[in-house]
Amino acid sequence: MKFSFTDDQRLFAEGLRDLLANECPASLVREVWENGTGHSPELWSHLSGMGVLSIMAPESDGGMGGSFVDAILLFQELGRAAVPGPVLEHMAVAVPAIASTTFGAPLIAGDSIATLWVDDSPYVAHAAVADVIVRKDHVLESFDATDAHGMDGGRRLFTVAGGERTNANANVGGLDPFDAMALASAAYLIGLSERMIEIAAEYARVREQFGKPIGSFQAVKHLMSDALLKVEFAKAPTYRAAFSASTGADTTTRDISMAKALASEAAYRTSRSTMQVHGGIGYTWEADLQLWMKKAWALMRSYGDANFHRRRVSGFVLA
Amino acid sequence: MDLRETADEIAFRLEARTWLEANVPSEPLPSFDTAEGFALHRQWEKKLYDGRWSAVSWPEQYGGRGADYIKWLIFEEEYYRAGAPGRVNQNGIFLLGPTIMEVGTDAQKEKFLPTMASSEIVWGQAWSEPNAGSDLAGIKSKAMRDGDDWILNGQKIWASRAVWADWCFGIFRTDPEAERHRGLTFILCPLNLPGITVRPIAQLDGDTGFAEIFFDDVRVPVENTLGEVDKGWGVAMATAGFERGVSLRSPARFSEAVNRLVQLWNRLGDKSDTALADAVTDVWMQAEGYRLHTYQTVTGMLEGRPIGAEASLNKIFWSEMDVRIHEIALQIIGPEAERMEGPLERWVDGFLFSLSGPIYAGTNEIQRNIIADRVLQLPKGM
Ligand SMILES: Cc1cc2nc3c(=O)[nH]c(=O)nc-3n(C[C@H](O)[C@H](O)[C@H](O)COP(=O)(O)OP(=O)(O)OC[C@H]3O[C@@H](n4cnc5c(N)ncnc54)[C@H](O)[C@@H]3O)c2cc1C
Numbered sequence: 001m002k003f004s005f006t007d008d009q010r011l012f013a014e015g016l017r018d019l020l021a022n023e024c025p026a027s028l029v030r031e032v033w034e035n036g037t038g039h040s041p042e043l044w045s046h047l048s049g050m051g052v053l054s055i056m057a058p059e060s061d062g063g064m065g066g067s068f069v070d071a072i073l074l075f076q077e078l079g080r081a082a083v084p085g086p087v088l089e090h091m092a093v094a095v096p097a098i099a100s101t102t103f104g105a106p107l108i109a110g111d112s113i114a115t116l117w118v119d120d121s122p123y124v125a126h127a128a129v130a131d132v133i134v135r136k137d138h139v140l141e142s143f144d145a146t147d148a149h150g151m152d153g154g155r156r157l158f159t160v161a162g163g164e165r166t167n168a169n170a171n172v173g174g175l176d177p178f179d180a181m182a183l184a185s186a187a188y189l190i191g192l193s194e195r196m197i198e199i200a201a202e203y204a205r206v207r208e209q210f211g212k213p214i215g216s217f218q219a220v221k222h223l224m225s226d227a228l229l230k231v232e233f234a235k236a237p238t239y240r241a242a243f244s245a246s247t248g249a250d251t252t253t254r255d256i257s258m259a260k261a262l263a264s265e266a267a268y269r270t271s272r273s274t275m276q277v278h279g280g281i282g283y284t285w286e287a288d289l290q291l292w293m294k295k296a297w298a299l300m301r302s303y304g305d306a307n308f309h310r311r312r313v314s315g316f317v318l319a
Numbered sequence: 320m321d322l323r324e325t326a327d328e329i330a331f332r333l334e335a336r337t338w339l340e341a342n343v344p345s346e347p348l349p350s351f352d353t354a355e356g357f358a359l360h361r362q363w364e365k366k367l368y369d370g371r372w373s374a375v376s377w378p379e380q381y382g383g384r385g386a387d388y389i390k391w392l393i394f395e396e397e398y399y400r401a402g403a404p405g406r407v408n409q410n411g412i413f414l415l416g417p418t419i420m421e422v423g424t425d426a427q428k429e430k431f432l433p434t435m436a437s438s439e440i441v442w443g444q445a446w447s448e449p450n451a452g453s454d455l456a457g458i459k460s461k462a463m464r465d466g467d468d469w470i471l472n473g474q475k476i477w478a479s480r481a482v483w484a485d486w487c488f489g490i491f492r493t494d495p496e497a498e499r500h501r502g503l504t505f506i507l508c509p510l511n512l513p514g515i516t517v518r519p520i521a522q523l524d525g526d527t528g529f530a531e532i533f534f535d536d537v538r539v540p541v542e543n544t545l546g547e548v549d550k551g552w553g554v555a556m557a558t559a560g561f562e563r564g565v566s567l568r569s570p571a572r573f574s575e576a577v578n579r580l581v582q583l584w585n586r587l588g589d590k591s592d593t594a595l596a597d598a599v600t601d602v603w604m605q606a607e608g609y610r611l612h613t614y615q616t617v618t619g620m621l622e623g624r625p626i627g628a629e630a631s632l633n634k635i636f637w638s639e640m641d642v643r644i645h646e647i648a649l650q651i652i653g654p655e656a657e658r659m660e661g662p663l664e665r666w667v668d669g670f671l672f673s674l675s676g677p678i679y680a681g682t683n684e685i686q687r688n689i690i691a692d693r694v695l696q697l698p699k700g701m
Contacts, residue, residue, distance in 0.1 A: 001328055001389050002321050003611070003618040069320050201695045216698040218684075221691030228690060229632050236611035237604070243322050258604050307597075314600040319585050 003236070005073060013073035019050055020081035026288040032084045033153025033291070039085035039113075039129040047087065048110025052078075056096040056172075057108045063099065067173075067246035068092075068183060072239060075184045079191025082291050084154030086126035089116040092184035093177045094134045097170040103132055103139060117160065118178045118303060123148050125302075127158035136177060139166045152298040154291065175245055175252065182303040183245055183256045186238045186263035189299055193231040193263075193270040196292045200224060200274035207279075220277055227273040230266035237262050254316040257309035264300035264309070271296050322614075324393070331386070332393050338370050339401035351407045352526035357441075357483040360407035364438030374412050374436045377420070381428065382436030388617040392569060399575035410479060411435040411442030413566040415488050418558040422546040431507070443481035443510070445489035445532050446555065448474060453685050455490075456499040456552065460534060462491035462506055467541055469493075469506060471514075471534040477679075481530040482519045484510060489532075490551045497549065505551035507543040514538070523671045524659075565617065565626070567680060568637045570610035576644050576669070577606040580651075583666075588651050598647050605640045609633075628693035631686035638676030638683060645670035 005013075023046045032040050047053050055071050057063020064070075071091065078087055094114030095107055106112035115130035117140075124133060127145035143163030150157030172180040201224060204215030214220050241259040244252040271293040275282040282289055300306065324332070348363065349356035367373040368382055376391040377383025386394065406412065416435055419427055434440040451457040460473025471491060481487060486509050494502030510517060514537035519527035546554035584599045612633070616626055648666040649656035655663045656670075677683040691697045 001324050001614065001618075003615040004622060005320060197695070201697060204697055213698045215691070215695075216700045218688065218700055221695075221697055221700065222684070222687045224695050224697065225635075225687040225690040228695065229635055232629070232632055233605075233608050233612055233636055236615045237608050239320070239615070240322060240611050243320055247323075258607065262604060262608060310597055310600050310604075313604060314596055317600055317603050318581060318596060 003239070005069075005239075009070060009073060012070075013077050016050065016052060016074055016077045017080065019046060020077065020083065024081040024083055026082075026291060029082050029084055029154055029291045030288070036153075036156075037129060038126065038152075038154050038156035043083065044085060044110065044113070047083075053087070053091055053110050054095055054108045056091060057099045057104075058096065061099040061104055061108060063095070063108055068242040069239075069246045071184075072187045072242040075187035076191040076194075079188035079193075079295075080195045082154060082192060082195070082295050086113060086115040086130055088181060088184045088188060089126065089134070090114045092180050093170065093172060094132070096172045097177065097180075098134060098139060098168050101139070101166075101168050103166075103168075107132075116177055116181060118181065120178065120304070121302070122159060123150070123157045124160045125150065125155045125157055125298075127160050128156060133160060133163070134168075134170050134177065136170055137167060139168050139170075140164065141166070150298065152294040154295060155298050173245070174248055178303055179253060179256050180245075182260040182309070183238070183241050185299045185303055186234070186241065186256070186259040189263040189267040189296060190231060190234055190238060192292050192296045192299075193227070193234075193267045196267075196270050196274040196289065196296070197224065197228055197231065199289055199292070200277040204277055214277070223273040223276060227266075227270040230262075230269050234259070234262040234266040251316075254313055257304070257312040260304055261306045261309035261313065264306040267296040267300055268306075328390065328393060331390050332397060335372065335394050335397040336401070338372060339397055339403060342366060342370065343401045343403045347402070348404045350526055351405055351480065352482075352522070352524075352528035354483065357407060357480070360404055361438050361441060363404050364406070364408055364441075368437040373408075373438070374416065377416065377432070377436060381432035387621060388565070389614070389621070392571070392613065392617060395569040395571040396574065397571075399571040407480065408435065408438045408441045409567075410444045410488075411438075411440070414444065414558050415442055417566070418554060419545065421557060422554055426542070427507075427545065440485045441480065441483070443478040443484035443487040443530075443532075445475040445478045445481070445487040445508075447477045449476050452477075453682055455555075456503070458490060458492060458503070460489070460491050461495070462493050462504055464493070464541070465538075468538045469504075469541060469543070471506070471508065471537040471539065473534050475532040475534075477520070477529050478532055479529045479679075481510065481517055481532055482527050486510060487532060488545070490555050493551075494549050500552045502549050503551040503555075504548050505545040505554040506539065507545060508534075508537065508539050512537050512539070523674070524668060565613060565620075565630075565633070567634075568641075568676075570606070570613045573606040573637060573640060573644065574610055576641070577603045580644055580648055583648055583651055595647070595650060598643075598650075602640060602644050602647060605636075605643070609637060609640065612636075628689055631681075631689040632694075634680060635677075635683045635686050635690075638673075641673040641676050642670075645673045 023043055054063045055066035059065035093116050112131040114132045114134055115126040117124045117133050117135050133140040140163035144161045145158040148157040148159050170177050205213055207214050238259040241255040244255040281287050348359045351357050351360040374383045375386040375394045379385050448458050462469040462471050488507050490503050491506055493504040514535040516533040518531040520529050522528040649670055652663050
């Protein structure tokens with residue numbers, strides 16, 4: 001029993017954190033919100049260049065053959081930076097699921113962009129910037145996308161009609177695309193939450209009222225500590241779910257649901273607390289916090305919300 | 320990462336399971352907060368010690384097995400699975416013992432560890448005072464040097480199991496001039512010395528689970544000092560970190576409790592009450608999350624990443640979870656939840672005890688302050 005990441009896994013995640021600090025500052029996230037694309041081609045090519053997008057491509061298809069355990073810290077780092085665009089859909093589903101089809105090579109190279117349409121939603125995130133849409137049993141190209149006005153400008157939402165259909169069975173090492181995305185978004189939500197806490201802590205150190213930094217007030221301290229508690233205790237379940245998924249454990253579905261339920265709740269709690277710590281500025285378009293909060297509110301409801309996943313865990317645990 | 324047990328770990332688990340199945344008393348022992356129960360728990364500890372199961376993570380020379388923390392967690396899982404008795408010498412084996420191993424002299428290790436492992440000596444923790452609880456550095460009990468002895472005076476309170484314990488480990492003010500956190504010394508003291516009065520205090524359940532200890536010119540040799548004179552705060556905090564972090568409440572305790580809760584739900588729960596079903600699943604996930612988190616922490620410790628102020632997160636997590644588990648159980652059992660004796664009394668008893676979790680070992684408010692200050696680096700409040 002060894003519950004830790006290898007040095008390589010940690011170093012890769014740190015490298016990604018460094019890359020994103022330079023290439024994906026809040027100003028870039030805001031820019032793609034405001035230019036209406038929800039995607040940055042430059043950032044995409046950096047991620048592709050570093051091998052992030054193709055980490056889960058099978059070795060037989062020229063990829064790194066990474067497992068969910070190899071990728072999970074990367075999903076988390078992407079969340080910390082609120083990276084816009086269909087990164088998770090591309091990395092966690094499209095690349096590993098359809099790598100060996102004719103769509104594979106350009107996806108692995110990052111030249112073609114994929115997003116995902118799950119059965120439980122009428123909407124497709126990122127459709128306007130995607131070349132292909134992966135569905136459970138087929139792939140769509142040349143479709144029409146109509147803006148559905150999603151709340152998160154880094155994850156634009158569309159309805160999709162028409163398109164050319166190619167049959168393909170999109171499963172990720174036996175995992176349904178929905179579950180693969182639930183797992184990837186759990187880690188991403190944790191990263192978002194970590195960063196929201198940092199942003200609020202930075203603010204609480206400098207904003208003064210009553211002649212003192214607001215972070216010295218106990219009500220503020222306790223709001224923040226409670227948010228951190230939820231986030232920290234969502235991590236191990238998420239990493240365990242990655243291990244289960246990587247090894248095809250019998251408990252994989254249960255474990256993914258547990259991770260997604262906990263991460264969704266942690267992210268929501270964190271968004272509430274960190275917004276509260278900001279006071280009035282937290283309710284503005286101008287404050288960067290919203291870039292993280294809205295992503296959290298979008299992802300916590302996608303690929304099964306906390307209630308859905310809790311009920312799924314119940315199915316395994318009760319009776 | 321490999322969350323599967325190694326062959327060696329599986330063998331260890333089976334060895335523990337086999338021994339426990341053969342030795343755990345078939346009937347639960349009376350509460351260790353009664354005279355009779357205390358004596359029976361001490362006997363049980365001796366049996367554990369003879370099987371070398373009382374302190375599995377200690378070095379062999381002191382009665383342990385030199386097991387790593389992962390194996391310790393495995394042992395704990397088997398221990399709770401077997402329904403074995405509560406650990407009457409918890410404060411010694413899991414708190415003081417590791418501290419002695421870290422800062423004690425060789426002579427102290429030889430003298431105190433084996434009798435602790437066997438529970439020939441049961442230990443109480445004498446830190447809190449009537450006016451120094453959360454503000455522990457405000458303690459007033461004094462130790463004054465007289466030749467080769469300390470002379471102890473003052474009053475301690477809330478010392479768990481001190482009613483029947485043999486020795487206590489306390490912190491005393493040795494330099495009244497120094498700043499509050501300096502000038503404190505960690506001293507080990509028998510509880511049967513002249514000048515000591517132990518006054519039992521009945522807890523919420525009516526049993527005398529803790530006590531006040533009065534020191535009136537009590538003489539102990541200076542060899543009983545643990546760590547350096549005037550550096551007792553640091554010694555005490557090392558102990559407390561370990562307590563909050565891992566050792567005080569191992570995950571197995573809660574895994575076992577939620578398994579019982581799920582059985583209770585399956586047997587008695589109103590299945591149309593989906594909110595309550597959700598609540599059961601929630602605490603099941605919490606217990607599982609705590610288990611996973613602990614395995615991760617412990618792997619980190621084995622790989623040289625010691626636990627720091629994050630230990631305070633654990634303390635809040637397990638204590639609030641324990642309250643929640645019992646609240647839900649009482650909701651399920653309905654009218655039986657009003658009875659202190661009856662077929663479901665364990666849940667009612669457990670509920671009362673769970674309420675002390677957010678208070679002892681540093682209140683949860685204090686833990687939140689620690690997290691805010693040391694982990695989140697927020698500015699100091701007071
Ligand atoms: C079952 C049980 C067993 C115990 N066993 C032992 C033992 O074996 N040995 C031992 O030495 N002690 C023991 N204790 C004592 C325990 O550690 C103290 O009760 C605890 O530290 C709180 O101190 P207090 O009771 O003086 O409460 P106080 O410190 O007076 O606290 C009262 C309330 O004020 C809050 N408060 C205080 N200061 C702050 C602050 N700065 N910020 C926010 N809130 C604050 C507290 O959180 C609490 O809610 C035990 C207690 C219990 C309940």
